[in-house]
Amino acid sequence: MLKNEHLKEWARIVSYHLPHLSLPEVTGLATWSFGMVMTGSSSITRVSQFISRLNQEKSNTVRQRLKEWYQDANSKKGEKRSELDVNECFAPLLKWILSMWHSDEKWLPLGIDTTNIGQNFTVLSLHVLYQNCAIPVAWKIVKGTEKGSWKPHWHKLFQSLKDAIPPDWQVIVLADRGLYADWLFSDICALNWHPFLRINHQGTFQIRGEKEWRFLDTVVTQTGMSWSGVVTCFKTHPLNCTLFARWDEGYQDPWLIVTDLAPELGDVLWYSLRIGIECGYRDVKSDGWQWHKTRLTQLGGFYNCVDYNKFKIEYRTY
Template structure:
C-alpha cells in the first residue's frame, strides 16, 4: 500500500469530515485503511499490517491516542459523515434501518444505517453499557440525520419489534415528516370497526394469509392511528405484524430490515472482526465505529464498481455471475488494488438497484 493512497484518502476525509486537525485526519485515514488491509479491528492486528508507516508498537499507541482523544468532536464528524454518505447515494428512495447490536457482555450499540444492496451503511450510532431511554435516544439520532442528511424524498424508517412496538417512536418519526414501517409484538391490539380490540396475531390463521387495514393500535401504551399489515409468509413460523403511516408501504418492504443484520455481520465475524477489537469504553468505541464505517463504506463503493463493470467483476469472481456479497466483492477488488499498488479511487459512490421495491 503506497503513501499516495493514504494522502488521497486523507484529502477526502479532510474535505467531508469537519472538525479534525491534520494529524487526526492522518490517523483516521491510516486506521481505516489498516482495517481494510488487515480485515480486523484489533489495534495490534491493524498496526502490524502498516509496517511501511511505522513500527507496530508506535502505530498501536497512535491509534490508542486517536480513540481516547476527548478533543475529537464525534458529533461534528458525524454531521459531515451523514452528508457525505447521503449525497453519494444515487437513489430517490431512502430506507433507514434502526437496530441494536451487542459486543458480548461488554457493550451495546444503537445504530441507524442506510439500507444498501443487502447491506447497511452506518450513519449515526451510540454506545452504552445500559440504557433505559431507547425511544428518546433513537428519536434524537433520527432528528440529527434529518437536520444534516441530503434526501430528495422523505426516508422510510424500519425497526424490528423489540424497538418498533412503541407509539412514541412512531410519532417521533411522523413528526419528522418521514414514514415508518415497524414490526410490533404479535399481541399488539388493533381497534376494529365493531369497537373491539383484537390482537394482531388473530387476524391471520395460517401461512400464506395476510390482513391489511387501518385503525387504532397500542391500546395500553398510547393510542395511535396507523395502517396495519399482518403478513404470514409461507415457510415462516409466525406472521409479521406491521404498522405504518403510509398505505403504500406494504409488508413486503419489511424484508429490507434484515440488511442491517448482514451489515453487522460484515462489521463483526464476516469482515472487520469488531467483536475482537477489545475497545469497550463507550466513547472510545464510538470513535472506533467511525473508523470501521469509513472502511466499510469505501469497501462497498468498490463492490458497487465491481458489480457495475463486467471486467472488474471478473477480477474478483469466476464468470459474470455474482457469487459474493457486495462487501466481499469490494473487499477483493480494493485489497487487490492495494496489494498491486494500482491507482485507487478515493471516494464514495452508492448506486442501488434501480428499484428498492
C-alpha cells in the same frame, strides 16, 4: 506524514467528505479505516504493523499515533489536547452516502437496531439499507448493564441526521418488534419520516369505522395471507395507524407492521430490507471489526471512532 499513494488518496477523500475534521483527525481516521479494511481487523497491533510496512515507518510509531487518535483528551499528552466528537461525523457520513445515490426515486430506507458486544456493551445503531447491506451512519454505545430508557439516545441519533436528508426525499424507518414503542413512532413522524415498525401479535386492534376490537393474531391466520387497513392498535396505548400484515412460507410468525402511510402508499415487503442489518453486524463482527473479540470493558476510546463500513465499500476493489 502519509507516504503511500493509496493511503494519501484515501486521506484526501476522507477530508473532502468530512471537512470539519482537522488534519490530524483526518490522518488518523484515514489510517485506521484503510488499515482495518485491508487487514479485516480492528486490532491495533495488526493495523499498525500493516501501516508501518505500507508507509515505511516503525510499527511502534504508528501504534502510538493510532492509539492517541482515539483516546479521550485527558489521556493524551501535551497542552493542546482534543478528542474527536463522533456525533459531528454522523451527518457528513450520511451526506457522503447520498452523494453516491444513483436512484432518482428520492426514497431512503433506514433501519434501527441493537446488538450486544459480549456482556459489556450494547450498540444502538441507525443504518442506511442498500442492496442487502446496512451502512451504519449513527450510533450510541452504552454499558450492557446500564439502566434507563433508550429514548433520549434514539432521539439524539435522529436529530443528528435530520438536516442531512433533502426535505423532498421520502424516508422510511424500519425496526424489529423488540424496539416498538409509541414514542418511537411519534419521534419518527415528527421528522416527517415514516415509521415502518414491526409489532408483536399480542394485543388488539380496531378497524376504522368499526366498534369491534379484534386480536392481532387473527389478522392473518395462515401462510400465504396478507392484509392492510387503517386501524387503531392497542387499547391501553392506542395508536392510529395503517397496519400491514403478511405471512410467508418459512416464517414462524407473520409480519405485523405499523406505519403512518396510507395502505396504497406502502408495501409490506419493504420490511424485507431489514435483512441488511444482519449482514452489517457480520461485517463489524466476524468479517470486520472483530468486535466479539474485544478486551475493552469501558466506554470511550475506540468504540467512539467513526465506523469503517463506509470506507469498506469505497475500497472494496483494492
